[in-house]
Amino acid sequence: xxxxxxxxxxxxxxxxxxxxxxxxxxxxxxMFSWFSSLGVAQPVASMRExxxxxxxxxxxxxxxxxxxxxxxxSGCLAIHLIWRDxxxxxxxxxxxxxxxxxxxxxxxxxxxxVQGVFDPQDVVLILVAFLAxxxxxxxxxxxxxxxxxxx
Numbered sequence: 001x002x003x004x005x006x007x008x009x010x011x012x013x014x015x016x017x018x019x020x021x022x023x024x025x026x027x028x029x030x031m032f033s034w035f036s037s038l039g040v041a042q043p044v045a046s047m048r049e050x051x052x053x054x055x056x057x058x059x060x061x062x063x064x065x066x067x068x069x070x071x072x073x074s075g076c077l078a079i080h081l082i083w084r085d086x087x088x089x090x091x092x093x094x095x096x097x098x099x100x101x102x103x104x105x106x107x108x109x110x111x112x113x114v115q116g117v118f119d120p121q122d123v124v125l126i127l128v129a130f131l132a133x134x135x136x137x138x139x140x141x142x143x144x145x146x147x148x149x150x151x
Contacts, residue, residue, distance in 0.1 A: 017070035076133030
């Protein structure tokens, strides 16, 4: 059951982050030209048209900062699924690598070497997502340990 919850959480985070990007981010992003090249621009445009009325409900941070933090959460949970031990050096190194990649991208934006706009709110949400993944991994590891001890 724990595995199912982690897989569901990781998958849902990935899909939600992608949906926000697809539905409410500016069409000037490179991915929209890829959609044209792939011949799926019309279905994407239809989905964006359907979702447009909901854009005013979402706070700006949800459209601009949330997707990256959801992707980080998804990636860290997926890493935990591989190692299944939040106390292992390997799991922690991979999770920290994902964190550093995300923060490095933001710092690269601040320095002007990565395309995009630096936003300190992105860094805050990245850290929150990382801590949430760490907490979930810790809870899962402890539940597994409790299960082993009680048998």
